Amino acid sequence: MPTLERVSTKETRIGAGLGILKGMLVTFKHLFRAPFTVPYPEKRLPLPRRFRGYEFVWSRERCTVCLTCAKACPHGVIRIQSRLAPPESQWQAEKFEIDIGLCIFCGLCVESCPYDAIFMGTQFELANYQRGGLVRGIEKIQYNPATSRASDYSEHPPLEPGRLLLPKQ
Amino acid sequence: MWDTITNLLPLVGAALHDFLYGFLPGWLAYLLLGFIFIVILLVSILNTVLAFIWLERRGISRFQVRLGPDRVGPMGLLQPIADAVKLMTKEDIVPAGGDRAVHYLAAVLVFVPALLVFAVLPFAPGVVFADLNIGILYIIAIGSVGVIGVFMGGWASNNKYSLMGAMRAVAQMVSYEVPMVLSVIGVVMVAQSLSLEHIVQAQELPFILLQPLGFFIYFAAASAELNRTPMDLLEAESEIIAGYHVEYSGMKFALFFLAEYANALAVSIIVSTLFLGGWKLPLVPPYIALPLKIFAVFGLMLWIRSTLPRLRVDQLMGFAWKGLLPIALLNIFITGGELLIFKGYPSWLALVNIPLAALILFIWSRLFTIKIRATATSARPAPSARNV
Amino acid sequence: MELRTQPFMVNIGPQHPSTHGVFRLRVIFDGETIVDLEPVFGYLHRGLEKLGEGRTYTQCLTLTDRQDYLSAMNNNLAYVLAVEKLGGIPVPPQATQVRVLVSELQRIASHLFAIGAFINDLGAFFSPFMYMLREREKITDLFEMLCGQRLTHNFLRIGGLSHDLPPEFMPALRALIDSMPRFIDEYDQLLSDNEIIWARSKGVGVLPRDLAINASASGPVLRGSGVAWDLRQADPYLNYPQFQFDIPIGANGDAYDRFRVRLEEMRQSVRIIKQAMESLPGGPVMTPDVNLALRLPKGEAYAHVESPRGELGYYLVSDGSINPYRFKVRAPSFINLTTLRELCLGWKLADAIVILGSIDIVLGEVDR
Numbered sequence: 001m002p003t004l005e006r007v008s009t010k011e012t013r014i015g016a017g018l019g020i021l022k023g024m025l026v027t028f029k030h031l032f033r034a035p036f037t038v039p040y041p042e043k044r045l046p047l048p049r050r051f052r053g054y055e056f057v058w059s060r061e062r063c064t065v066c067l068t069c070a071k072a073c074p075h076g077v078i079r080i081q082s083r084l085a086p087p088e089s090q091w092q093a094e095k096f097e098i099d100i101g102l103c104i105f106c107g108l109c110v111e112s113c114p115y116d117a118i119f120m121g122t123q124f125e126l127a128n129y130q131r132g133g134l135v136r137g138i139e140k141i142q143y144n145p146a147t148s149r150a151s152d153y154s155e156h157p158p159l160e161p162g163r164l165l166l167p168k169q
Numbered sequence: 170m171w172d173t174i175t176n177l178l179p180l181v182g183a184a185l186h187d188f189l190y191g192f193l194p195g196w197l198a199y200l201l202l203g204f205i206f207i208v209i210l211l212v213s214i215l216n217t218v219l220a221f222i223w224l225e226r227r228g229i230s231r232f233q234v235r236l237g238p239d240r241v242g243p244m245g246l247l248q249p250i251a252d253a254v255k256l257m258t259k260e261d262i263v264p265a266g267g268d269r270a271v272h273y274l275a276a277v278l279v280f281v282p283a284l285l286v287f288a289v290l291p292f293a294p295g296v297v298f299a300d301l302n303i304g305i306l307y308i309i310a311i312g313s314v315g316v317i318g319v320f321m322g323g324w325a326s327n328n329k330y331s332l333m334g335a336m337r338a339v340a341q342m343v344s345y346e347v348p349m350v351l352s353v354i355g356v357v358m359v360a361q362s363l364s365l366e367h368i369v370q371a372q373e374l375p376f377i378l379l380q381p382l383g384f385f386i387y388f389a390a391a392s393a394e395l396n397r398t399p400m401d402l403l404e405a406e407s408e409i410i411a412g413y414h415v416e417y418s419g420m421k422f423a424l425f426f427l428a429e430y431a432n433a434l435a436v437s438i439i440v441s442t443l444f445l446g447g448w449k450l451p452l453v454p455p456y457i458a459l460p461l462k463i464f465a466v467f468g469l470m471l472w473i474r475s476t477l478p479r480l481r482v483d484q485l486m487g488f489a490w491k492g493l494l495p496i497a498l499l500n501i502f503i504t505g506g507e508l509l510i511f512k513g514y515p516s517w518l519a520l521v522n523i524p525l526a527a528l529i530l531f532i533w534s535r536l537f538t539i540k541i542r543a544t545a546t547s548a549r550p551a552p553s554a555r556n557v
Numbered sequence: 558m559e560l561r562t563q564p565f566m567v568n569i570g571p572q573h574p575s576t577h578g579v580f581r582l583r584v585i586f587d588g589e590t591i592v593d594l595e596p597v598f599g600y601l602h603r604g605l606e607k608l609g610e611g612r613t614y615t616q617c618l619t620l621t622d623r624q625d626y627l628s629a630m631n632n633n634l635a636y637v638l639a640v641e642k643l644g645g646i647p648v649p650p651q652a653t654q655v656r657v658l659v660s661e662l663q664r665i666a667s668h669l670f671a672i673g674a675f676i677n678d679l680g681a682f683f684s685p686f687m688y689m690l691r692e693r694e695k696i697t698d699l700f701e702m703l704c705g706q707r708l709t710h711n712f713l714r715i716g717g718l719s720h721d722l723p724p725e726f727m728p729a730l731r732a733l734i735d736s737m738p739r740f741i742d743e744y745d746q747l748l749s750d751n752e753i754i755w756a757r758s759k760g761v762g763v764l765p766r767d768l769a770i771n772a773s774a775s776g777p778v779l780r781g782s783g784v785a786w787d788l789r790q791a792d793p794y795l796n797y798p799q800f801q802f803d804i805p806i807g808a809n810g811d812a813y814d815r816f817r818v819r820l821e822e823m824r825q826s827v828r829i830i831k832q833a834m835e836s837l838p839g840g841p842v843m844t845p846d847v848n849l850a851l852r853l854p855k856g857e858a859y860a861h862v863e864s865p866r867g868e869l870g871y872y873l874v875s876d877g878s879i880n881p882y883r884f885k886v887r888a889p890s891f892i893n894l895t896t897l898r899e900l901c902l903g904w905k906l907a908d909a910i911v912i913l914g915s916i917d918i919v920l921g922e923v924d925r
Contacts, residue, residue: 002803004785004803004805004806005803005804005805005806005821006177006805006806006807006808007805007806007807007808007814007818007820007821008807008808008809008813008817009808010808010809013535013537014534014538014752014756015530015534015536015750015752015755016530016534016535016752017227017530017752018750019570019749019750019751019752019754019755020476020477020751020752020753022746022747022750022751023476023477023746023747023748023750023751024472024473025585025746026743026747027232027476027684027747028472028745029473030232030233030684031231031232032233032689033234034234035230035231035234035235035236036234036235036694037234037235037236038236038692039239043803048705048723049699049703049723050699050701050702050703050704050705050720050723051701051705052705052706068849069459071849071850072615072616072741072849073616074612074616074617074619074620089283104619104709105706106618106622106709106711107617107705107711108615108619108849110614111719112849121556122707126827151705153704153705155720157399229682229684232684233683233688234687234688234691235687253877329565329567330567330618333589333906377629396679398680398682399680399753404908408575408680408906408910409906409908410573410574435769474682474685475682476681476684476747478676478679478680478681478682478751478753478754478757479679479680479681479685479757479907480680480753480756480757481755481757481905481907481908482589482905482907483755483905484757492677513797535754
């Protein structure tokens with residue numbers, strides 16, 4: 001049974017300026033409140049653990065080149081070429097490119113990966129002077145213990161426990 | 170000693186006067202002195218205008234709980250200069266089909282009167298460029314020249330939004346002149362003079378207490394003249410984008426922009442002079458007292474701008490003709506009656522006038538209602554938009 | 558002397574500060590009075606309905622985020638409900654409850670933006686807008702905590718959610734919900750009694766009850782006209798029947814009422830969130846074994862939710878393949894916009910902007 005509440009009246013007489021004074025009191029109170037914006041490049045807000053950053057972390061060891069991520073991607077931004085590596089005749093990625101210029105950071109590739117091989121990153125400043133620079137190949141996304149920072153978004157087992165601690169909110 | 174401090178500005182002026190007349194022929198000293206004073210006046214006006222622009226941007230940002238410009242200089246202090254450099258280096262565009270000469274002239278015609286007003290404003294006892302005995306008349310006359318420039322700008326831009334803004338500007342500025350002048354008459358009657366210096370000297374008690382209604386009307390009408398919220402219809406951003414100066418760029422736009430803030434400065438000074446006691450403040454030298462009052466008045470404008478939305482064009486005209494004009498006439502009537510009964514307009518009349526003003530405003534506002542007009546369920550057939 | 562006058566045509570938009578995106582109004586003015594008005598849209602048309610036909614059901618989810626980008630959660634929700642209805646996919650109770658939470662949070666965020674933009678259209682110089690954005694920012698922070706994105710969340714999944722609530726979410730939500738009523742009261746104080754807002758929006762753009770119903774308007778536009786129609790009670794989905802809340806309705810159907818309805822709906826949303834927070838059942842948030850390349854049985858389904866802008870519906874036709882055969886959106890702001898001409902005729906230019914602002918369109922949804 002719907003419940004109602006009437007929010008306005010048919011009153012048409014304008015008040016005597018008291019409403020304006022009430023409003024001005026509110027803005028006056030705000031004069032003494034701290035600004036909620038931050039001067040961005042100098043000061044940064046803490047990122048949540050699940051932040052979906054642009055730089056993607058990918059593990060060559062875990063990846064079996066099954067192409068599930070490429071199939072899950074709604075825009076087809078992942079391009080993979082594979083080859084059989086000689087010693088054990090194992091499939092290996094020869095080319096693994098993610099085109100950030102087309103990526104919408106939906107996280108479906110990360111979620112779909114059955115081998116927990118791909119992670120979202122933690123960066124967000126993706127400006128580039130050339131479009132080609134937005135295409136991230138193996139050398140950029142491959143996991144490097146020194147530089148890679150993977151996001152908690154995927155809830156995959158971390159690539160190297162202890163090294164992937166992220167700023168907690 | 171105290172006299173030296175309070176009269177610092179006239180003393181310096183007199184010293185300069187004696188120095189120049191000491192070794193120059195009279196006519197040359199006269200010209201040179203005038204030139205020096207004009208330069209000092211213009212430089213201080215333009216610098217104050219820059220300070221106003223900075224204050225407006227930073228102040229409004231504080232009302233809006235954000236930081237405001239903080240990139241150029243400490244606390245963004247150099248922001249107005251950066252803006253000026255940007256505007257000066259920008260390309261000057263005259264729209265195709267626009268009237269080139271009028272387009273150019275409009276910017277000048279808006280800017281010059283904005284500066285001319287300062288000629289009669291008293292900054293300290295004895296410090297006034299030209300102590301006209303009809304100072305108020307001069308201010309009002311010069312102040313209404315600007316509207317021609319605004320209209321020319323809107324017309325010459327060959328843009329429908331500009332034209333709309335210009336039309337609104339003419340209607341609004343002409344309407345608000347009337348209550349503005351009438352509200353000043355009350356002050357003139359009490360002070361018994363049209364000279365601004367005499368008006369300041371006549372204020373034992375600031376006239377805002379003796380003439381609260383006059384202050385309200387003047388401030389409202391001046392806000393309309395300045396195109397400030399809630400009466401910034403001629404440059405209403407959300408409706409006609411920037412109104413009459415939508416097609417201006419570069420230095421011409423800068424002139425419009427400077428004129429707007431120079432006018433704001435002028436109105437701040439006029440309000441301080443007419444209603445707040447000008448350079449008079451107990452225990453404070455005049456050259457500090459007046460800036461304090463100016464910035465207080467400008468702060469009030471900022472506060473209003475950061476709070477209020479805008480009126481509609483017909484409501485704005487209604488407010489001038491049905492709201493302010495009758496009250497202004499009533500104010501003159503009441504002031505005249507009081508002058509007739511109580512000779513010399515004693516200070517205790519403030520105790521009468523303030524409640525009286527509140528009562529009049531309250532009663533007057535009760536007379537207005539909104540019409541709730543029903544929309545026709547079946548809209549009438551109108552010529553299709555495609556055919557025009 | 559008689560002045561010869563003639564009406565003239567002005568294009569408001571597609572680049573204009575208050576058309577809320579790339580929307581164009583072709584208006585014929587007589588002076589400043591509107592004689593005729595024709596909305597022109599399609600400047601943001603991306604063909605999302607057609608794009609959906611080439612994507613799997615899971616991938617379509619990312620398209621729904623981008624329809625009404627100010628209420629992405631509600632778009633996710635309507636689509637997910639349609640797929641679940643078509644496929645008969647169960648949803649765990651925790652996921653259902655969290656869906657209520659996020660869709661009400663999204664409603665508050667969207668209404669904050671709508672009111673702020675509306676007051677800006679009235680001519681305020683951004684102060685109310687900034688105050689509203691401050692609160693909206695806190696809500697987007699919460700969403701970022703949940704799913705890592707602020708605007709296009711892609712948080713709901715077919716059969717549940719992508720993640721459970723993180724441990725830091727509930728304290729943050731509680732802090733927000735505790736402070737929210739105070740802020741809403743402050744907005745009320747700032748805006749509701751303001752004489753200029755009254756003068757500008759009361760009686761402006763009156764949408765009569767019968768016209769609102771005939772035009773199939775929904776959401777605050779319909780409720781502002783005094784029709785108590787809210788899908789959360791009229792055709793309940795999720796577990797809305799468990800919660801106590803009121804449907805605010807307006808008295809006159811003017812722009813002011815639509816604004817007040819939105820303001821009041823935020824209070825009701827806070828009420829719902831408070832109730833939902835107390836009764837989170839816990840447990841899993843995802844039905845296991847929902848294939849990424851989901852195949853739905855042949856058939857069709859329509860699911861609708863009460864989005865902040867009105868009845869948002871997704872209509873899906875499946876031919877048994879992994880893609881929807883037809884992917885159709887009932888966009889509330891598109892349908893609400895059809896009343897614009899009737900509302901604006903005879904009003905001034907400034908009123909047209911106010912009326913447009915009070916309808917609260919999102920161009921991503923209008924043009925799709």
